Amino acid sequence: MQQIIHNANHMTSHRASVRLLLCLGVALLVSCASTPAPEEVGPAPVGSVSLNIAQITPTDDKLLNIGVRVFETQASPESISQSGAAIFAEIRRTETHVLPVVLRNTLVASNQWGVVRVLPQDDPSVDLLIHGTITHSDGANLTLAIAVTDSTGREWLNRTYIDIANSGDYPEFVPSLRDRATTRYMDDPFQDIHDQIANDILAIRETLTPADLDDLIQVTQMNYASDLSPDAFAGTLQQNELGLLTLNRLPAQNDPMLGRVAEIRARHNVFIDTIDEYYEALYQDVKPVYDIWRQYSHDQVIEEQESREMTRSGGSSFEALSQNYNRYKWAKIFEQEFVALASGFVSETAPAILELSRNVNGLTGPVEEQYAQWRDFLRQLFEVETGGVLQ
Secondary structure: OHHHHHHHHHHHHHHHHHHHHHHHHHHHHHHHHHOOOOOOOOOOOOOOOOOOOOOOOOOHHHOOOEEEEOOEEOOOOOOOOHHHHHHHHHHHHHHHHHHHHHHHHHHHHHOOOOOEEEEOOOOOOOOEEEEEEEEEEOOOEEEEEEEEEEOOOOEEEEEEEEEEOOHHHOOOOOOOHHHHHHHOOOOOOOHHHHHHHHHHHHHHHOOOOHHHHHHHHHHHHHHHHHHHOOOOOOOOEEEOOOOOEEEOOOOOOOOHHHHHHHHHHHHHHHHHHHHHHHHHHHHHHHHHHHHHHHHHHHHHHHHHHHHHHHHHHOOOOHHHHHHHHHHHHHHHHHHHHHHHHHHHHHHHHHHHHHHHHOOOOOOOOOHHHHHHHHHHHHHHHHHHHHOOOOO
16 A cells, blocks of 8 residues: 555656756746847837828819838748748748739829829939838738938938737638638728828928929929930029929920920829839739738737747746647647748749730830830930930
């Protein structure tokens, strides 16, 4: 009998030791997997935002034309898998083409502006130019650094925006790549950030007088003319003490040179309309799979956050540590699926990216090179038509 009691006590002690070792092992795994990165201090999230929509189209003097440059990215490298680094770099590159289209569509929907286009480079024919940099994007949080300048060089906006998506911004069930059509009409989970940017740009315009806006439009006209032929339009613009372009003199309204500039500009507008349509087509092609990827990314970020919170508040109980271990185990499985999904994303979007780089109007190379070739062609055309000498 004593031997039985001794054996029972020994087994109980052994189980307790195993239990303790398991707790320590799980705690180590969880602490390694869930060490939170230092939190960065930044601007407050934009929250819920309503786009300021004009019920009546503004007068012509307020219909400034806007160019939205293809974004840049400074998003942190993914820590999911070193083997997937190239895949996620490609996703980041795709985002630089997709997000400008969302902002463009938001500005168009506001009914506050003239023509709004996505452009591969700075363009002297637009009144306002928007530069954007993606500094963070993981499906749960989006941070954009936005700079807006007008054709005089005046800075309208230079601000960092943060938006946080919640679960309600995504469908209840994550669709698969096979069900991508179901996401085509899904609202953008970060629409608030684009609405806030559009509202802020509008607020700056509302501070300008009609005379300011008229001068701005005329500076744009002469800026484009000077880009075509610096010699022919030398002296029409000058820099003031702040370094901003101002009108020095204007050619006569019936000056034939201005008429030719208008004709060339009309051709240029057709070209950049085509470029803008290419970006819109790319957006429509990749949106379904991009939305799926972003929702998977969102869910992974939330899972990691919940795991960290449980580690902080769950104490050292075996149940809490076991639950954390299960989260860690499933997170690793999910990580593998996530990398596979990202690889599928790149494969799915590759044809659309390739289409964007194909020739437009007989030009060759990536769209950025085609744009530069087109501007050179227009300068040469203007020289031939006017007999001018270009620098």
